[in-house]
Every structure is written in C-alpha cells, then in structure tokens.
Amino acid sequence: MTLSVSVKHTFEGFTLDADFKAPAGVTALFGSSGSGKSTLVNAMAGLLRPDHGRVEVGDRLLCDTDQGLCLPPHKRRVGYVFQEARLFPHLTVQQNLRYGRWFAGIRGSDTEERRLVDMLGIGGLLTRRPGALSGGEKQRVAIGRALLSHPLILLMDEPLAALDEARKAEILPYLERLRDETAIPILYVSHSVAEVARLATTVVLLDKGKVLKTGPTEEVMSDPALAPAIGLREAGSVLSAKIVKHHDDGLTELASAGGRLFLPRIGGNPGDRVRVRIHANDVVLSLDPPGRISALNLLPGTVTSIRAGSGPGAMVQMQAGDDQILARVTKRSIAALGLEPGTGCYAIIKSVSVSRADIGAGDQSIAKSDTTT
Structure with a gap:
C-alpha cells in the first residue's frame, strides 16, 4: 500500500x-x-x-x-x-x-x-x-x-x-x-x-x-552529500547480508553483495537475512590488498564520489558489488592515495567495530533476491 x-x-x-x-x-x-x-x-x-x-x-x-x-x-x-x-x-x-x-x-x-x-x-x-x-x-x-x-x-x-x-x-x-x-x-x-x-x-x-x-x-x-544532515559522526552505510555460518571461535560469517563479512557472533540461523550498519569513521581505505593485518573484513570496490568538508576531512563513497560504502578520511589521505571517482580500492573494516546495536533483522518481506550465496 x-x-x-x-x-x-x-x-x-x-x-x-x-x-x-x-x-x-x-x-x-x-x-x-x-x-x-x-x-x-x-x-x-x-x-x-x-x-x-x-x-x-x-x-x-x-x-x-x-x-x-x-x-x-x-x-x-x-x-x-x-x-x-x-x-x-x-x-x-x-x-x-x-x-x-x-x-x-x-x-x-x-x-x-x-x-x-x-x-x-x-x-x-x-x-x-x-x-x-x-x-x-x-x-x-x-x-x-x-x-x-x-x-x-x-x-x-x-x-x-x-x-x-x-x-x-x-x-x-x-x-x-x-x-x-x-x-x-x-x-x-x-x-x-x-x-x-x-x-x-x-x-x-x-x-x-x-x-x-x-x-x-x-x-x-550512504549518500555522502547528505552526511552533514545525518551527522558526520553518525554517517555510514547500511548493508543487507545473509548469515552463512556461526564459527567455533565466536565469529559469524555473513555474505553481502560486496563480499564476506566476519562479525562477533550474532543471533539468527544460517540463511537468515540481516542488516549491518557500518560507521564511516570505522572504514579504512587501501589501494592494495593489505598483507598481514588484524582486520578480517576486506571489501574490494570502486570510488564513486568524494565530498570534501570545510575542515580537514572528506567523505568517500565506494561501490562494492551492489552496496555503497562510506569512508570518512582526511583530504591529505585522499591526495596521498590519488583517490578520484573510478579508482579501485579496498574497504577495511574491523570486526569488533560493528556493535550489536548496529545489527538487525533483514526485511524478510521485501528482501532482495539472494545473489551472494
């Protein structure tokens, strides 16, 4: 209706x-x-x-x-x-x-x-x-x-x-x-x-x-142009994912459009859809796949837009699969990496940076077709 x-x-x-x-x-x-x-x-x-x-x-x-x-x-x-x-x-x-x-x-x-x-x-x-x-x-x-x-x-x-x-x-x-x-x-x-x-x-x-x-x-x-209205500290992305497996070490593996995510164990059964909110402040960007690093979540994608703020920071939006991910970084980092629309990069997200309050049940009634099995 x-x-x-x-x-x-x-x-x-x-x-x-x-x-x-x-x-x-x-x-x-x-x-x-x-x-x-x-x-x-x-x-x-x-x-x-x-x-x-x-x-x-x-x-x-x-x-x-x-x-x-x-x-x-x-x-x-x-x-x-x-x-x-x-x-x-x-x-x-x-x-x-x-x-x-x-x-x-x-x-x-x-x-x-x-x-x-x-x-x-x-x-x-x-x-x-x-x-x-x-x-x-x-x-x-x-x-x-x-x-x-x-x-x-x-x-x-x-x-x-x-x-x-x-x-x-x-x-x-x-x-x-x-x-x-x-x-x-x-x-x-x-x-x-x-x-x-x-x-x-x-x-x-x-x-x-x-x-x-x-x-x-x-x-x-996940629209960088709207980050000031939403609040720079609150700005971020909302990803739709599906539970793949609960691992014995206390992590839950999810499949999203952009790749696999590992989070501290969440409720639900394999096959259930969930929503994950990722704060822009918790995303690190890299031009190359990092080597030995503690962060478990590495999503490849392409920069779609960059919106600079009045201060030293800027919002970078990248597309990973069908998902849009926001990263809040400094203008100096953007210049050092040479980031611009079309640049390929990786979003690095620490598993423990996603709190339980940022994970919810997916909308089962209108869920997207599963393409990330």
Whole structure:
C-alpha cells in the first residue's frame, strides 16, 4: 500500500513544505529536532489542519485541501503510537488492547488478538495494569492497542525516545517483526540513525522543513552529500547480508553483495537475512590488498564520489558489488592515495567495530533476491 503526502504549513518563524511518495513497508521520517517531523505526522493524523495538503494512503484520501476535504482524526483509521504509551492506568493490559478495536467499532476476533499478543511478546502481561510494566512493555502494549483498531496506517512518533538503551534493545526486535509480519504501512518518526538503519524500508530525510531526499534506506544513508544532515559522526552505510555460518571461535560469517563479512557472533540461523550498519569513521581505505593485518573484513570496490568538508576531512563513497560504502578520511589521505571517482580500492573494516546495536533483522518481506550465496 503506497503512501503519498504533500503538506505545506507555516508557523511563526518556520515553514513546513514536504512532498514525498513511499512504497509499502516502514517509511522513516528522519531529521534533527525542529526539522518538521512531528508537524508532518500530526498533519497526517488529522491533529493539524495544514494550510495546503494532500494525504493519501493506498486509494483512500485522508486530506485534500484543494477539495475542501480534511477528515477528522477518528475517521481516518490511523493508529498513532506516541513517545509515551498513554495507556489507561485503571485498565488491565488486555482491556487496554481491546479498547483500540472497541473505539474503532470493530468486533475483531480472539484469534487475531492472540496472534498479535504472541507477535509482541505480551502474553504474560495481560492481567497486569500499566503501573506494573516497564517502559518497553508499555510501548508494546500501546502498539498492540493501535493495531487492534485495524488502522490503514500506523504512525509512530519517536516511540523509543523516552526509553533507555536496554529498553530500546528489548523492543527493537518486536518492531522488526511488526515490519515483516504485518501488511500495514508504518510511518516511523525518529532522529536516531541506529533505529532508522535497522527498521526503515524507505527514508524521508527532512531538514528545516524541507525534504532533502527520499529513497531506499541503503541509498539515502550512504549518500555522502547528505552526511552533514545525518551527522558526520553518525554517517555510514547500511548493508543487507545473509548469515552463512556461526564459527567455533565466536565469529559469524555473513555474505553481502560486496563480499564476506566476519562479525562477533550474532543471533539468527544460517540463511537468515540481516542488516549491518557500518560507521564511516570505522572504514579504512587501501589501494592494495593489505598483507598481514588484524582486520578480517576486506571489501574490494570502486570510488564513486568524494565530498570534501570545510575542515580537514572528506567523505568517500565506494561501490562494492551492489552496496555503497562510506569512508570518512582526511583530504591529505585522499591526495596521498590519488583517490578520484573510478579508482579501485579496498574497504577495511574491523570486526569488533560493528556493535550489536548496529545489527538487525533483514526485511524478510521485501528482501532482495539472494545473489551472494
């Protein structure tokens, strides 16, 4: 189900002028604080009537100001998950879940509810009240309540922002299952590169109320021209790979489009697809294959673009197979190596430089055909 959004709205000192289309899956609205993410999602939910706008989910028109159409929130069939779970404290988890479909006037089925409870891992919480839940548990219940209202689209406005790192790590696998096991399009608002890299199918990059770029996650996140908007310390690449083998020495071998990768042991079984985020700061470039070196990951490729910064550094983008890899190096190194578009080189990546937070389940529902067996 495709998503088509065009919204223009002016506040004092700020104008949101955003226009994008996205395919099925998880579309991430990504950008720094104040870029217009929450304003845009509120316009989609009907909580804000834009000066000019058109919002369409599939073949259902939610807003078209040119036609004088702007459905109220309760008629949009939109599920909204906020930063705080906003559960009813006097109701049990099961009662909170069923409130979603009651409010939408949908009878639903016990089978559907059980499937959702299992997917979100909240079966043991049904008799508890929100006060007895952790932050991550509350958010999973809030997601379940939104889904049981049978929404056309699920809007998630920085749902992990209020959680600590341990709770984020707890809930991210459930969000990956949600992406892969439901057909409902999801608009996910975040300023966290790690969350976007793990979850998003499509990224809409916002900056000062404007859309800088829309496209597949791997493409947008590895674009050197967008590194300043993403953040130089956070810039990097997102690679899709497949688990080949878990070795006895504690390493997991992956097959990516650019070659084999060895990482500290990760979860999953051989054949499972995963996503790996590699920071540009952790990539070393070499013109020749290195000899005796401790780094295990060596990906051959070709420089496709170089973007120099205002300081001593620059972003080098290279293509390895179908993957785009970013490396942040100094201008002096670029000059010493004679790097330019078309130069063949090797990306060297230390196995231990990739943290567990930068590895997530691959999008099984729309995974690319396996060409790296």
